[in-house]
Amino acid sequence: MDSEKDIITPTVYAPNLHLFAFHLWRGLTGESDSLASNRHQLWQKADEILQGLGFTERLHIPGYPNNSEEPPGAQINLHPQNKLELTGKLPNSDLTITGLLFAHRLYDSYSLTVNLRRPEQENQQKTAEVPISFWRNLNTERLIFLPSFVDSSLGQTLLLTAFLPDSHCNKTAEDLQDLARSCLKQVIPSRKIELPALCKMGELWGSPLFEFGGQVLDKNMEEEAEVTPHILIYLFRNKFSSAKFEGAYLQFINLFYYRNKVISAYLKTRNLHRKTYAIYTKLEKKVRSFKKELIENTTCLALTEVQLEQLKMVLKELAALDLEYARLLRNYKHCQNTISINTKNYQVTLEDIVKILPQHKERVNPEDLDFFREFGTQTSGYFQSRISDELNYFVEGSNLSDKAIASIRGIVEIEQTQRDRRLEQQNETLEDQIQAVGVGIATGAIIASTSPLIFQQEKISFPWEASHGDRLHPFMLALLLSLGSAVVAWWVAKGLIGWGRKRRLRQKQESKN
Template identity: 35%
Template sequence: MNHKVYAPNIHLFAFHLRNGYGDSTGEQSNNQLWRKCDQIFEKLKIEDLKLTQKLDQQKFSDSPRVDLLKETEIKDNKVSLPLNGQLLLNDHQVVKISGFAYPLQTHDSYALWLNLRRPDRENGKKTESVDLSILSKFNPDSCLLPEFIESSLGQTLLITAWLTEGQNYQDKQFLRELADQCVEEFIPDPLHRPKFNRDGLLFGSAIFEYGIINQPPPHQHILVWLFCHTVTDTKFEKCYKELMDLFYYRSKVVQSYLNSRKVYKNIYDAYKTIEDEVEKIECLGDKNDLYCQELFQYKGVLKKIPKAALEYSRLLRDLDQCRHMIKMNAQCYEEKLAKIQAKLQSDNLIFLEIFSRKNCLYLQEEIQADLGYFEHGSGLLEKLLSAIRGMVEIEQAEQAICRQDTIKWLGAGIGTAVVVASSSTHLTPENPIHPPFTSRTLHPFITSLLMSAFLGILVGLIARWLIQQRRHKEVVNK
C-alpha cells in the first residue's frame, strides 16, 4: 500500500575537509561540494542556477562559521540560496518544489545544507498530500547518496514529512512501516539501502534512524522524521544550526572510526609479519650451527627491524589518534546538545544523546582494545631484535674461537715442519738428487722433507686434539 504524506522535505547535510587540512587534492577538492550541488540542480532540471557562481570563498571572518554566499546574493539577511523547480510525478501530474542551498565554512571543513521540499502552501492555500513516490523524484540517479556526493567527511540525509490527519492516530508499528517505505521510495535499489538502526522521539514526533556505523563503507546515515505536532517544526527551526553542528560532529566521529579500520588492517598485516619472523627465529634456534648464508640473512633482518619498528609505532600512533579524534568530537557533540537543551529547556533529547553517550564510548573502547592487543607487537619486535643479535653474536664468537684454534694447531704443525725442514742442508752440489729409480737409497733431502711433513701433520693433529679436549672441559665446567 502506497501512503501519502504532507509537505515532504529532503535535507542533505554533507561535509568535506578543506584543502590544507588532511587533504592535498588542490582546488578541485575545495570545490567538491559546490560542484556536486550544481550537478544535482542539473539532474533536477533546476535551470540557470549555479551555486559555484554565487560563492565567495575568500571571505574572511574571525567567526568559526563563515557563510560563503556573496554579499550581493544575500537578501533579507538570508544566507542561503533559494531554489525553485518542478517534478513530474507521472504522465499527468507536475508539482512545484522549492528549497535552498546553504554553503558554510568551518575552521577546517566545508558544509552544505541542501533542502528540497514540496511547499506546504501555494497561492495562500494549503497544498495537497502527495504519494511517497515523490521521494524518488528528489533523488534522480541516486544523486543525493554518498557514492555521488563523495564528501570526505560523510553526510546525513534527513527526510521529514507531516503525517496526514488519519495517520496521527496510528500506532508505532504503522509509523515504522511508513518510515521504511520512505526509505524504500527514496532509494529504490535495495543493495544501496541502509539497514534500520533504531527509533525514538525528538521534539515530540517519531524519528527513525537507518545506517549502522560498522557496516561496510560507504556509510549511509538517514533519518526519517514524521511530524505530528506543529511544535516539532517550531523547535526544529529554532535549533537548526545546532542540529547541523551535531550532524557535522557525528560525521567526524564516524569518519575517524572508518579511518581506524583502515589503520587496523595495516597493523594486522604488520603484526602477522612480525609473528612469522619470530617463528623463523624459533625454528632457527633448534639448529646447532648457523651457516654463513643464514648468518648473512639475519644480519639483513637486523637492518630491517628498526625501520619496521618505526613504521609499526607510527601505525599505533595513527590508531590512537583516531580514538582521540572520536573522543574530542564526541565532546563537541555533547556541547551542542547542551546548547539545544538550554534553548528548549526541559525537552527530551535521549534520541540524540545515545550517539555520544553510548555509540562513541563503544567505538573508543573497541579501538582501545585493538591498541592493547597490538601493543604486544612492539615487544615482539624488541625480542626479535635481541634474539637475532644474540644468535649472531654467539655464532660469530664461536667462529672466532674456531679460527683461533685452527691457527694454533696449524702453527704448531708448521713450526714443527720448519724445524725438520732445516735438514735441507743435506742438499749440496757434491750430493745432488738423482733421477727416480737410479739409486737404491733415498737422498737425505727427500728423507728430511718426508719426515718434516709427517711430523708436522702429526704434531698439528695432536695439538688440535689437545685444544679440543681443553675446550670440552671448559664447557663442562661451566
C-alpha cells in the first residue's frame, strides 16, 4: 500500500463502499450459442471478494455455481432472498462491518452490486467517526474493488459515501476537494495506479459530490484504448441527502448500468476505428495500384495472361478486404445504436428517480440531478456526433472498394469476351483450313483413283483438236464426274455448316437475353 501518511488523518462517520459492476451475459440473438464464454466471471469475482474480506457467505443464485435454469424476464433479481446480507469484521481491525450484495440480470448483462459499510448505530448507540483509511483496509492489499481485479466486460462504478464531520458540514464543494482526493487515495494507491483526474464536482440533494475518472483514453492509432477507473465520492452533510440516495438505490443501479453500457460501446468504437482505418488504408493502396495499372495499359490492345492473372488476384484481395471492412462497419453501427439506446434509457432513469422519491416522502426537483444529467446530454451527445462523422468518412471507403471491384470485374469480363471472340475466329479459320485441306485431299484422291484410265488403249482427244473422237476418253469422263460430285458435295457441306453456325449463335443470344 501507499506508505505516505497524513499528519492529521481525516475522519468520517458511517463510511460506505458501493461497487456497481456489469458484465455481458449474451450477444445479439440470445440463443445458447451467443452466450458469453465467461458470463459467470462476475459471480466468481463476487465470491473472491467475499473470501478476501473473510466472509463465509457465498453467492448461490440460478445458473451459479450450478448450471441451473435462470428465470425469464428483462430485469430480474437473481438472488432467492432478493439480497445477500453480510456481517463481519473489517480486515486487520475489530471494527464491525455490515453489507448487502445484489445480483441482477439486466437485459443482456449481469449486474453485481456490493455495499459494505460501517454501521450508523451499534447497540442502539451512534457509532464513532472512523479514519478514512477504513476504505483502504476494506479494499485490501489485492485492491479487490478496482477494475484490475473485478475485470467486468462492461466496466464498473465505485461509489464512496460518508457523513461529513460537523466541522466540515458548512464547507463548499471547492473547499472539500482535498478531502475528496484523500478519500480517493485510500482505494487507489498512487504508487501502483495513476490517480484518475477530477472530472466534475457539484452537489446532489444539498451534499457535495465528486466524480473522478471514467474517461476513455484514446492515445493513438497503434494502442488499445482504455477507460480510467470511475469513482464517485459523495459526502453527506445531513441525513436528508442519505435518505434520498437510499430511496432511489435500485434506480441508481440501473443508471450506472446504462452509463457503463454507453462508455463500453464508445470504447469499442475507438478500437474499431483503429482497425477500420487500417483496412481503409489498405483499400486505398490497392485502388491506387489498380488505377496506375490501368493508366500504364491504355495503349495496349489486350492484356497479357500475366496481367489478367494479376487483376484476378487484386479482385480477390479487394473482395476479402471489403468483406472485413463491411463487418467492422456493421459492428461500428451496432455500437452507435447501443450508445443511442442506452443514453435514452439513462435519461428515462433520471426521470424515474424524480418520480420515485416522492413515494418515499422525499421531495426532489428535476434540477437536483443536473450533476448526472450532463452525461446524457453532453458527453453521450459528443460520442454519437463523433461516431457519425467517422462513419460518414468510412462509408466513402466502402463505395471506393465497390467501384474498384466492379471496374476490375468489368475489365476481366470484357477481356474474357474478347478472348472468346478471338478464339472463335481462330476456330473458324482452322475449320476453313481443314475444309481446304479436305478438298485438296479429295481432289488428289479423285485423280489418284482415275489415273489408271489414262493408260486405256483409246487415244485421249481434246475438244479443241480438229480430229477429236466421237466420245470422251474414260479418264476425262471419270475426272469430270468426280470433280462435279466434289463441287456439289462441297456446296452442300458449306451450306449445312453455315446454317449450323448461325443456329448456335442465335441460341447463345437467346440464352443471354
